[in-house]
Amino acid sequence: MSSESRPGYLLPAAIIAGLFLAGLLAPVLATERPLVAVIGGRLVLPAFAGLPLVGPLFDADRARGIDWTSPPAEARVVLRAPVPFSDRGVRLDESLRPPDRRHPFGTDALGRDLLARCVHGARVSLLVGFGAGALALLVGCALGAIAGLRGGGVDLAIVRLTDVLSCFPAFILALAFVAAWGRPGLPPLVAGIVLSRWTGSARLVRGETLKRRGGDLWVAARATGAAGPRLFLRHLLPLLAAPLSVVAVFGVAQAIILESGLSFAGLGVEPPTPSWGAILAEALPGSGAAWWPIAFPAASLFIVLGALCVAAERLESAWRSSAAR
Amino acid sequence: MTAFLIRRALSALPTLFGISVIAFLILGLLPSDPLLSWSPGAAAPSAEAMARARDALGPEPGPVARYADWGLGVLRGDLGRSRRDGRPVAEVIGEALPFTLVLNLCAVMAIYGLALPFGLLGAVRPASMTDRLGRWTLLALYTVPSFAAALVLQQIFAIRLRLLPLHGVSGPETLAGLAALADRLRHLVLPAACLALSGWAYVARYARAAFREALGQGFLAAARARGLSRRRALLHLAANTAVPLLTLLNAVIPGLAGGSVLVEQIFSWPGVGRLYLAAIEGRDTPVLLGLTLLSGTLVLAAQVAVDLLYAVAEPRLRATLIETPADVV
Numbered sequence: 001m002s003s004e005s006r007p008g009y010l011l012p013a014a015i016i017a018g019l020f021l022a023g024l025l026a027p028v029l030a031t032e033r034p035l036v037a038v039i040g041g042r043l044v045l046p047a048f049a050g051l052p053l054v055g056p057l058f059d060a061d062r063a064r065g066i067d068w069t070s071p072p073a074e075a076r077v078v079l080r081a082p083v084p085f086s087d088r089g090v091r092l093d094e095s096l097r098p099p100d101r102r103h104p105f106g107t108d109a110l111g112r113d114l115l116a117r118c119v120h121g122a123r124v125s126l127l128v129g130f131g132a133g134a135l136a137l138l139v140g141c142a143l144g145a146i147a148g149l150r151g152g153g154v155d156l157a158i159v160r161l162t163d164v165l166s167c168f169p170a171f172i173l174a175l176a177f178v179a180a181w182g183r184p185g186l187p188p189l190v191a192g193i194v195l196s197r198w199t200g201s202a203r204l205v206r207g208e209t210l211k212r213r214g215g216d217l218w219v220a221a222r223a224t225g226a227a228g229p230r231l232f233l234r235h236l237l238p239l240l241a242a243p244l245s246v247v248a249v250f251g252v253a254q255a256i257i258l259e260s261g262l263s264f265a266g267l268g269v270e271p272p273t274p275s276w277g278a279i280l281a282e283a284l285p286g287s288g289a290a291w292w293p294i295a296f297p298a299a300s301l302f303i304v305l306g307a308l309c310v311a312a313e314r315l316e317s318a319w320r321s322s323a324a325r
Numbered sequence: 326m327t328a329f330l331i332r333r334a335l336s337a338l339p340t341l342f343g344i345s346v347i348a349f350l351i352l353g354l355l356p357s358d359p360l361l362s363w364s365p366g367a368a369a370p371s372a373e374a375m376a377r378a379r380d381a382l383g384p385e386p387g388p389v390a391r392y393a394d395w396g397l398g399v400l401r402g403d404l405g406r407s408r409r410d411g412r413p414v415a416e417v418i419g420e421a422l423p424f425t426l427v428l429n430l431c432a433v434m435a436i437y438g439l440a441l442p443f444g445l446l447g448a449v450r451p452a453s454m455t456d457r458l459g460r461w462t463l464l465a466l467y468t469v470p471s472f473a474a475a476l477v478l479q480q481i482f483a484i485r486l487r488l489l490p491l492h493g494v495s496g497p498e499t500l501a502g503l504a505a506l507a508d509r510l511r512h513l514v515l516p517a518a519c520l521a522l523s524g525w526a527y528v529a530r531y532a533r534a535a536f537r538e539a540l541g542q543g544f545l546a547a548a549r550a551r552g553l554s555r556r557r558a559l560l561h562l563a564a565n566t567a568v569p570l571l572t573l574l575n576a577v578i579p580g581l582a583g584g585s586v587l588v589e590q591i592f593s594w595p596g597v598g599r600l601y602l603a604a605i606e607g608r609d610t611p612v613l614l615g616l617t618l619l620s621g622t623l624v625l626a627a628q629v630a631v632d633l634l635y636a637v638a639e640p641r642l643r644a645t646l647i648e649t650p651a652d653v654v
Contacts, residue, residue, distance in 0.1 A: 160339070160340075160343060161343075163340050163343070164340055164343030164344055164346075164347055164621075165347065166579070167340060167344055167579075167621045167622075167624045167625045167628070168344070168347070168348075168579070168617070168620060168621045168624070169579040169580065169581075169582040169583030169620055169624065170579065170583055171583030171584070171586060171587075172582065172583050172586065172601070172616075172617060172620045173351075173617075175586065175601070175605070176348070176351050176352055176613065176617050177351055179352075179605040179613065180351050180352050253468045254468075257468065257470045260470055260472075260473065261470060261472055261583075261586075261587055264472055264587060265586070265587060265590075265602060265605075267605070277472075280472075280473065280476055283476075284476070284591070287476065287479070287480060287484065288484055288491075291480050291484075291485070294476045294477065294480050295477070295480070298473045298476060298477050301470065301473050302465075302469060302473070305468040305469065305470070306464070306465050306468065308468065309464055309465075309467050309468045310464060313464060
């Protein structure tokens with residue numbers, strides 16, 4: 001299979017990494033607080049104070065409490081943030097402005113800058129997507145390995161559970177779980193996604209474990225004294241790395257889809273925290289008047305999901321062609 | 326044959342039981358206080374009245390007893406009553422279900438109706454411009470969430486171009502006969518298309534691969550050698566290759582059912598998806614429980630139906646299907 005006829009890894013990986021980084025750094029990239037400012041002759045870095053963990057290092061007493069949309073005389077802005085708006089800065093007088101130089105993505109019905117909201121939305125969408133996707137993979141691998149190695153009643157119970165769970169449409173299962181939780185928020189969101197998404201990797205791992213049991217490699221590993229978790233982690237998991245990586249990348253895409261759907265239904269993160277799905281939900285009532293609040297978050301979703309899909313496809317064809325060789 | 330059909334259908338029963346248990350575990354164990362949902366909208370009763378009512382009702386039954394109560398009701402066709410208006414849940418769902426079934430059926434037909442020719446076209450001329458373009462399109466569409474596609478397509482075709490209706494099931498009541506039918510079909514186009522997108526990409530990818538493999542096996546040359554025209558030979562080949570693609574429905578249907586929830590909401594389609602969201606908002610647990618059970622049951626029923634169809638269409642496989650347990654099939 002010639003590599004040039006197929007999309008490569010590099011572009012999708014760069015897109016995902018770039019957006020992930022943008023999401024992580026959202027408090028610095030999109031905020032009305034300047035990157036660098038001078039207050040009373042002293043240099044401060046107000047935007048960095050919004051970062052998690054390291055934020056307090058940059059927190060300056062004198063920078064606190066300043067309204068940067070109209071800074072007082074003693075404060076001088078040296079360098080603005082790349083997107084000089086916060087995701088929550090409501091400006092009713094700037095409601096539904098179409099895209100222009102000031103607001104490249106336009107503003108929403110409350111006058112909030114949509115680029116800032118999309119950047120902050122990437123934070124939630126990608127963190128939840130990658131976090132829940134990884135957690136689902138972990139749970140699936142663990143349960144699949146337990147089923148495959150233990151066999152007997154444990155195996156039967158896990159197989160039956162995956163059978164039953166995969167009868168529910170993933171979105172409905174996640175929706176029911178989050179609704180039953182009662183309150184919106186991160187924990188039910190992630191738990192709901194994991195609940196409806198772990199079965200795929202569990203099936204794969206269980207099937208492969210059963211297939212390799214009793215093979216030469218297996219017997220040899222057993223002969224060296226490997227057993228239980230070590231047998232699985234050291235001698236089986238590396239063999240499954242290629243198919244599992246495909247499952248993992250698709251899993252992240254599915255988790256992002258579920259997160260955006262749940263947020264769109266109003267059961268994701270709590271407003272006003274933006275996620276791409278939540279921004280789309282807020283845009284729906286005004287969709288007859290403005291296209292930009294729908295077009296840009298939707299495009300962000302499509303780009304990330306498309307990049308993940310291309311990456312997964314590329315991984316899969318690489319794995320298949322190496323397996324065929 | 327009949328024995329196989331019956332066995333396959335029976336093998337789904339434990340899974341059905343499991344579906345009801347999971348649905349109940351998730352939703353039925355909600356800390357529900359019947360007294361608080363007694364009269365929605367009315368003034369809250371005094372603490373004294375609540376205590377008196379609680380004494381009269383007796384102790385709350387345990388989870389197993391509640392499950393047994395609910396499950397036996399389901400077996401009799403009684404899903405409880407909606408907390409919103411007190412109507413039987415089965416009746417509320419029954420009103421919405423036909424809308425969802427029509428929508429999803431149209432989506433399934435669109436998926437296969439478009440994916441098979443598309444796959445065949447790509448397979449006959451691999452690496453052609455259409456094939457390459459098509460593969461990129463499919464890859465791009467594969468992970469498009471149906472609700473986001475719905476918002477974008479609605480924006481383009483209903484709001485900007487005004488080619489298709491914005492939402493709803495039908496236009497003015499005054500239409501009759503063919504005009505009314507055409508109107509209903511026009512209302513179906515956008516929601517069905519949004520639902521079908523990712524399933525279409527999925528099936529078309531497999532169809533292309535399957536057709537290519539079949540083309541490489543010399544069937545085509547054999548059929549041509551017997552004097553069939555290229556077109557007819559291709560059609561024969563396609564018909565035979567397409568049968569296994571039926572099993573892809575097992576993966577497509579859950580996606581459609583999940584996608585309907587938000588697509589119906591966006592297009593104000595009065596189906597079970599919209600009912601589901603309304604039930605979440607109104608904390609209408611009996612309706613939620615009924616709908617969750619229904620979604621699992623319908624997907625399971627579709628899986629069994631696909632297996633049966635497949636067995637009917639492909640007699641060679643019947644033997645293996647019988648020998649392997651249901652979860653492997």
